[in-house]
Amino acid sequence: MSSASNLALDGGLAEGRDPASSTPTAAAPISRVPPVALGLLGLQHVLVMYAGAVAVPLIVGRALKLPPEQVAMLVSADLFAGGLATLVQSWGLPGIGIRMPVMMGVTFAAVTPMVAMGTNPEIGLTGIYGAVMAAGLFAFLVAPLVGRLLPLFPPVVTGTIILVIGISLMRVGVNWAAGGVGNPNYGALIYLGIAAFVLCLILAITRYTTGFINSASVLIGIVVGTVLAALLGLVDASHVATAAWFDIVRPFAFGFPTFDLVSIVTLCIVMIVVMIESTGMFLALAEICADPVDEQRLTRGLRGDGLGTLIGGLFNTFPYTSFSQNVGLVGVTGVRTRYVAVIGGVIMLGLGLIPKLAALVEAVPQCVLGGAGLVMFGMVGATGARILGSVDFAKNRNNLFIVAVSVGFGMIPLVAPTFFKQMPHALHPLLESGILLCAISAVVLNLFFNGLTSSTDPREAAKVQAVSSGH
Known part of the structure; x- marks a missing residue:
């Protein structure tokens, strides 16, 4: 067996048991990833998510007209709290954490309401953090209720949602490849050329190598692409020299949080959106890892979202979700x-x-990330398509309608961002999430056409899907 196969087969559990339970959560590991390789693979995950991870504090900080040093403080706090939230999800605590390869970052779903709160002088940043902490506690407490909804997600529903997740992410990858939204030279040939180079390099490494080199194809593509971009004068590393070597992230750096009822309710609604989206992410990851998620494990993962968000409010940042x-x-x-x-x-x-x-990490150009993003985000959509391949469309034509209509709803915010412009402002956090619209449509239509009989045993269904996919 090649080292690449060993890496893939390692379920990451010695791990095979939840700290709060003697029940195995997944198959025991077959091999161990060498420490150096593990470190590089972890860095690969950070590079892939970095641009998205720091985007929200940059957007919120600039919208609130904070001075540069406070915006930098928001970014550092976001990275620190995101690291803690990632450890909660991946390493796990008793009864908390999905214990899978999940990276946590600030959700974009909360940007609009948080900017509205922050620009209100009666609420401000302290009001945002109070609402974030309250919403995190809310998510933690209602996680078991959301976890019981797993029977509503049979393969026809999960496959459709994961397909829409992948398609929605492609917009991010495409914009990165063109230089990033807001770039005055958006779409310049040099950006497209570098993105194409990175994409081709990743594909070549995947095709012609094995072992660790094969597994680190995205990292290698990003590093080589960054070197090429630097040679072409596209990497601005001037701010690296001026950045401090060490700084402590302090809780309540902007003052003790205040609590506004309307703001809390608004972010609690956002957290419901986040938990439904996280459910789709966890199910997608379960398919890729051939490691089924049951109700208890889903509840632990959703509690991880809640605790991560609570940590975010404590350390001057925002609601967290799986990336x-x-x-x-x-x-x-x-x-x-x-x-x-x-x-x-x-x-x-x-x-x-x-x-x-x-x-230093921030200096990686977005066009470099775009070449890698086209591969990665496409893989998410391909996973959804593979799940749908196990759905019976021949004998049950109703499944075709479930997929067709739900994908259509999921595409609304993507292709027509102002489609719901005339709807009440309070509903915008719900209506602007294509993943949520797709999930609601797929669940409701599946209940209408198939009832609950299509998902009597979600764990067994996930096992069957994993076997049928060759894992």
Whole structure:
């Protein structure tokens, strides 16, 4: 068996038991990833998510017209808290954490309401953090209720949702490849050329290598692409020299949180969206890792989202969720051990405490990430298509309608961002998530056409899907 196969087969559990239970959560590991390889694979996960991880504090900080040093503080706090949240999900605590290769970052679903809160002088940043902490506690408490909804997600539903997740992410990858949204030279040939080079390099490494080199194809593509971009004058590393070597992330750096009822209710609604999206991410990861998720494990994962968000409010940052681009990376590399995410979480902690390292990682151009993103995000969509391949469309034509209509709903925010412009503003956090619209449509239509009989045993259904996919 090749080392690549060994990496892929490692379920990451010695691990095979939840700290709070003697029940195995997955198959015992077959091999161990060497420490150096594990560190590089963890770095690969951080590089893939970095741009998205720091985007929200940058957007919120600039929208609130904070001075540059406070915006930098938000970024460091985001990385530090994201590292803690990642460790909670991947390493796990008693009764908390999905214990899979999950990387956590700030959700974009909360940006609009948080900017509205922050620009209100009666609420401000302290009001945002109070609402974030309350919403995290809310998510933690209602996680068991959401976990009981797993029977509503048979293969026709999960496959459709995961397909839409992948398609939605492609917009991010395409924009990265063109230089990033807001770039005055968006779509320049030099950006497209570098993205194409990185894409071709990743595909060549995947085709012609084995073992660790094969598993680290995305990391190698990003590093070589960054070197090429630097030679072409596209890497600005000037801020690396001025960044501090060490800085402590302090709780309540902007003052003790305040609590506004309307703001709390708004972010609690956002957390419901986040938990439904996380459910889709966890099920996608379960398919890729051939490691089924049952109700109890899903509840632990959703509690991880809640605790991560609570940690975010404590350390001056925002609501956290599992990053779907990293789910795609697991599919590309075939490395399924949760310890790559554990190492990734430790690296994020370091980036939060060492601003100079964070500035170095930030110097990676978006066009380089775009070439890698096209591969990774496409893998998420391909996973959804593979799941749908196990659905019976011949004998049950109703499944065709479930997929067709749900994909259509999921595409609305993607192809027509102002489609729901005339709807009440309070509903925008719900209506602007294509993944949520797809999930609601798929669940409701499946109940309408098939009832609950299509998902009497979600865990067994996931096992059957894993076997049928050749894992």
